Amino acid sequence: MAKALPKKANFSEWYSEILSMAGIVDVRYPIKGLCVWHPFGLVLKNKVYLILRSLLDVDHQEALFPLLIPETEFMKEAEHIKGFEEEVYWVTKGGTTHLDVPLALRPTSETAIYPMFKLWIRSHADLPLKMYQIVNTFRYETKHTRPLIRVREITSFKEAHTAHATWEAAEKQVYEAVRIYSKFYDRLAIPHIITKRPNWDKFPGADYSIAVDTLMPDGKTLQIGTIHHLGSNFAKTFDITYEDVNGEQQYVHQTCYGISERCIAAVIAIHGDDKGLVFPPEVAPIQVVVIPIPFGEGKDVLEASKRVHKMLSDAGFRVALDDSDERPGAKFYKWEMKGVPLRIEVGPRDLKSNSVTLVRRDTSEKTSIPVPDLVPAINQKLKDIHANLCVRAKKSFDERVVECATLSEVKTAVKKGIAKVNWCGDEQCGIKMEEGTGADVLGELAQTKKGKCPVCGKKTDTVVLMARTY
RNA sequence: GGGGUUGUAGGGUAGUCUGGUCCAUCCUAUAGCGUUCGGGACGCUGUGACCUGAGUUCAAAUCUCAGCAACCCCA
Numbered sequence: 001m002a003k004a005l006p007k008k009a010n011f012s013e014w015y016s017e018i019l020s021m022a023g024i025v026d027v028r029y030p031i032k033g034l035c036v037w038h039p040f041g042l043v044l045k046n047k048v049y050l051i052l053r054s055l056l057d058v059d060h061q062e063a064l065f066p067l068l069i070p071e072t073e074f075m076k077e078a079e080h081i082k083g084f085e086e087e088v089y090w091v092t093k094g095g096t097t098h099l100d101v102p103l104a105l106r107p108t109s110e111t112a113i114y115p116m117f118k119l120w121i122r123s124h125a126d127l128p129l130k131m132y133q134i135v136n137t138f139r140y141e142t143k144h145t146r147p148l149i150r151v152r153e154i155t156s157f158k159e160a161h162t163a164h165a166t167w168e169a170a171e172k173q174v175y176e177a178v179r180i181y182s183k184f185y186d187r188l189a190i191p192h193i194i195t196k197r198p199n200w201d202k203f204p205g206a207d208y209s210i211a212v213d214t215l216m217p218d219g220k221t222l223q224i225g226t227i228h229h230l231g232s233n234f235a236k237t238f239d240i241t242y243e244d245v246n247g248e249q250q251y252v253h254q255t256c257y258g259i260s261e262r263c264i265a266a267v268i269a270i271h272g273d274d275k276g277l278v279f280p281p282e283v284a285p286i287q288v289v290v291i292p293i294p295f296g297e298g299k300d301v302l303e304a305s306k307r308v309h310k311m312l313s314d315a316g317f318r319v320a321l322d323d324s325d326e327r328p329g330a331k332f333y334k335w336e337m338k339g340v341p342l343r344i345e346v347g348p349r350d351l352k353s354n355s356v357t358l359v360r361r362d363t364s365e366k367t368s369i370p371v372p373d374l375v376p377a378i379n380q381k382l383k384d385i386h387a388n389l390c391v392r393a394k395k396s397f398d399e400r401v402v403e404c405a406t407l408s409e410v411k412t413a414v415k416k417g418i419a420k421v422n423w424c425g426d427e428q429c430g431i432k433m434e435e436g437t438g439a440d441v442l443g444e445l446a447q448t449k450k451g452k453c454p455v456c457g458k459k460t461d462t463v464v465l466m467a468r469t470y
Numbered sequence: 471g472g473g474g475u476u477g478u479a480g481g482g483u484a485g486u487c488u489g490g491u492c493c494a495u496c497c498u499a500u501a502g503c504g505u506u507c508g509g510g511a512c513g514c515u516g517u518g519a520c521c522u523g524a525g526u527u528c529a530a531a532u533c534u535c536a537g538c539a540a541c542c543c544c545a
Binding site for chain 2: 003004020021027028030031032142144291293294295325326327328329330331332333334345347348349350357
């Protein structure tokens with residue numbers, strides 16, 4: 001028997017094994033925190049980012065800014081530098097020549113983009129300006145790195161940057177970004193929760209930050225998106241102004257919001273099971289695999305399999321025919337591990353009745369489908385699979401979100417998931433809550449509920465989420 | 471941030487304590503051939519490794535130091 005995948009209950013081990021066994025990434029690249037996307041993993045990534053692009057392309061323009069940022073620009077925004085200074089890679093030499101101005105490898109691109117915004121924005125007619133780019137960014141992570149989750153090169157950072165005439169218009173964009181991200185994760189069947197990060201945890205240089213978190217199988221939360229209201233902080237630093245209708249110069253108000261390949265980690269971690277990957281059909285690199293079950297010479301079966309393959313391919317499905325000479329059982333295991341949503345078995349029994357056997361990855365349900373009905377049947381099954389993944393993931397998520405009134409309740413809840421607890425809003429209390437439970441305050445929920453702060457006992461309506469985080 | 475452990479074929483390991491027996495063991499992978507094939511087949515014949523550098527020594531996978539990398543624990 002081939003090497004077995006560890007059970008998903010041992011999540012850490014399962015996660016790193018499946019990445020390598022299924023061919024998502026290879027972590028053996030000889031620099032800490034960097035890894036290589038395998039072709040199969042890259043197709044997955046591209047399918048996922050296609051969704052993200054389609055949601056943004058409605059009213060954002062895609063651009064591409066350079067990787068290097070001169071120290072002189074990077075150092076302009078004081079809070080921003082402080083937030084990143086320990087994590088920046090610096091280029092200090094060109095060949096053998098020492099550079100007078102060191103160049104930063106972007107840890108994020110505000111300081112690359114905003115000097116250009118200054119040149120581009122002249123009048124209120126130029127606003128709002130909404131741009132995004134999908135690029136690699138570098139952060140010298142000192143904590144333990146983990147593929148797709150905590151890396152030193154983020155290979156696929158989608159960062160959007162917008163500029164608006166007023167603070168209120170920028171805030172409206174924040175809500176719009178929340179809506180876009182929420183829709184994105186719905187398409188991936190990833191349950192998620194939106195909070196406003198506490199002040200001590202906001203993006204360096206922002207007025208406030210909103211975060212999208214999901215819950216991993218081991219009970220830790222994963223931040224899978226952030227949205228920042230930058231106010232006019234960067235506008236003042238980079239002198240980004242526009243002429244308003246009265247002919248006066250005003251600072252712009254900005255937002256930025258980002259999603260990284262952590263979204264891929266979430267898809268893998270949340271939908272996968274003991275047999276391997278499970279993909280929502282929309283992003284599955286292969287949606288249907290056709291497996292011939294030969295007998296004797298096996299020519300008839302193979303011919304029939306080829307016809308099925310062509311029919312599905314012509315119908316627009318991403319379909320593979322596995323006519324290698326492994327045994328059928330070995331093929332079943334292999335394609336299940338790779339997360340293919342539907343398997344079609346074509347064998348002598350099927351041939352006799354001009355039908356095929358259709359097997360779902362998520363439920364293992366088997367059905368016999370007459371060949372003429374195959375295309376509509378597959379369309380329906382793929383829809384059913386997506387719906388089932390949504391329901392299944394949501395259930396597992398909801399079961400692990402627990403309302404708590406005391407710190408000891410929080411401490412118990414965060415062993416398995418997320419604790420909901422009241423908070424008076426005082427930073428000192430927030431820090432005590434973190435210290436007392438070993439968990440982090442994710443942020444405030446928009447919904448309120450009457451209660452008391454578990455530290456000072458003050459009455460409050462504010463509810464925060466707490467969890468152990470990645 | 472602090473502490474610890476480890477590095478041997480594509481992956482997992484034995485050998486390291488006590489230097490020579492080791493052109494290195496086993497499982498897996500992989501190539502060829504044959505028998506197989508409705509849930510991880512089997513036989514035969516092959517392929518393939520001691521992290522990098524320096525040191526100690528007649529002799530280093532084995533001992534020492536440094537680097538790089540991986541993992542674990544604590545804050």
